[in-house]
Amino acid sequence: MGKMRGKITSTVPVFRVASVARSAAWYAEILGFVADSVGPKDDPVFSILRRDGVEIMLQKVVPGVGPARSATTAGGGWDAYVRIDDAEAFRTAIQAKLATVEPIVLREYGCRELALTDPDGHVVVLGECG
Secondary structure: OOOOOOOOOOOOOOOEOOHHHHHHHHHHHHOOOOEEOOOOOOOOEEEEEEOOOOOEEEOOOOOOOOOOHHOOOOOOOOEEEEEEEEEEEHHHHHHHHHHOOOOEOOOOOEEEEEEEEEOOEEEEEEEEOO
């Protein structure tokens, strides 16, 4: 089979959410993302969150788009894995903003991980690897 042309440059998780405004505010406050939203300011239909060259997209649940994660899943599994450089620094910063923050877990594959759950139930894992 021949080699495919072109280069994959990145991948971006897309989260279906009940309220783009609420989710964008959570990602801004808790993780420092900046939102570029589309639609009415108080009820946008889509947003691209950016920080340090990383993107997460938020898509409002509307007819034709599946339900938000929390409406379909009672937890379990990861929705995005975000590589970070300092798990302790992230946990300290997040702990100042959230009532409950899980401990950092050292995995058998050598990564120190911190799992967060957003307002719609998406599980975002922050991983310091290597």
